[in-house]
Amino acid sequence: MTSSLDTREEEAPALHTTCGGIEFRNPVLTASGTFGYGEEFDALLSLRSLGGLVTKGISPQPRLGNPPPRICETAAGMLNSIGLENVGVEAFAREKLPFLRSCGTRVLVNFFGTTFDEYVDCGARLAALDGVDGLEMNVSCPNIKQGGIEFGRDPTVLGDLVKACRAVVRKPLWVKLTPNTSDIVSLARACADNGADAVSIINTITGMAIDVRTRRPKIATVFGGLSGPAIKPIALRMVHQVRREKIPIPICGIGGIQDGIDAIEFLLAGASCVQVGTQSFVDPASAERIVREIEEHCRAQGVSDVGELIGALETGK
């Protein structure tokens, strides 16, 4: 005979979570730019096992991307300067979305523009598509009208951009914040104040690498975005900073997650869900494994609901 206590202990921990107006079966998503349009990974893991996926960034028109070399490996990480290459809204809707509609997981579409109007146009068109559960704005794009400074670096510019997109996007709208700032909290607040549903923290950190033999930068555009486990402590710090300031919208944590324990660190720091990025290059089945590892951790720690972990960090202050 099994006592009711034993039964409870054997119950699988609840992994479902809600972030930015979207319910996920578990807190593990895959990050934009590291998971293509989903179909590339269909043979490598069960997409249905994931909380969700975020597509490659989409712009109103197709983009060709930067000249090679575009990537290089660095200590426990990599630099990339792909140049936001993508198929554009129309081809995305026609060629990529049919697969995503039936892939069995939540689909967020990452998007961007090079002007305010492009952002608004792109956001409106993508949000209108059936099969898109939500949008994630990439604001690490150079603003041509303001001398090429990223939209996402100035809280005022960012707030205006979020407001303009919010007015036309009637689905969950997340904003992926740049870490290339001295004040991540002000950026997150600008998003919350202007109607964003969540913030994704963080995008890549600007860096560079040099080939000492040729005395040239290792990537053609000189600077690139650093990702991988090398950036995890910075990402965690920024998630925690935003959480600590009680910004009233949830956080999706991103940056160097390699396993379930990394993911749980982000949940404790205050993220409601996480995205796995560069690790999908290292181990293409890692996102599915990370879901299992979170579940195992919860069992081992007697956590019955993953929600108990969110923001449960104790700093002693």
Place this chain on the structure above:
Amino acid sequence: MRYFDARVIENRSLGGGYFVLRLGGCESLTGSRPGQFVMLRGDWGRDPLLPRPLSLLSVAHEGRADLLVKVVGKGTALMERSPPGSRVSVLGPLGNGFPVPSADVADLLVAGGVGLPPLFMQAESAGRLGMANGSEMLYGARTSRDLVLLGEIRALGIALRLATEDGSLGRRGRVTDELEARLDHWRAAASPRRLRIMACGPREMLWAVGRIAQSCDIECYLSMEEQMACGIGVCLGCAVAARTRPYLYVCKHGPVFPAAEVMAYAPAASTSQSEGGAQ
């Protein structure tokens, strides 16, 4: 294409930093074509982070696969020290591969240094089809120490011509000098068979081979390498400028390209060879 765990069953040093990793448990690679590659990563923690693209050298029955590797950085140095029994993760087979051997075509397989594997596998494939004696392999490197697996190549039944820059073995000079000499020979012999060139090696060598092929109007295929993180067309790191569209991807559209597709954009400046690229 599968993602699976394999084990090192033999790790044979060839000297000069070259070694052959023999993997077991690679049933998923059965039927791989010459020129295809795998992304391989050992159980070595967070650094180096990314898997390494490696061309297949040979794929046999019972799940055995051979890879020829040269130590050029951290990842390959760790592979060199992998004892039998080591676990490695493998994603493959990836990419397209060379055209299949044909009875009415004489293939000139041009290998530079560690660019040997796909051409070795092509010669092996020609041997299986009984066509090895109709083709030639031209294999060049800096020194004789960089010319490896010579006995194994000859055992495939293909004519082998060597070149070293220091003259320590074969023709003194570059493999492209040998290629020009062989083209002169073939033209003089007025063979009824059509000539075709397939090449893999350093970028500068590929451009030189491509230029020779263009000047002689000979069909030519180049196996390219570029830094890549994923191997499956997702990271978009391995872009090469192309003729029919702005960029093609080494992992997805290649690594083997018709020379005409990539030659129009052959840069004048030399590029460095490093570990992230498919060998």
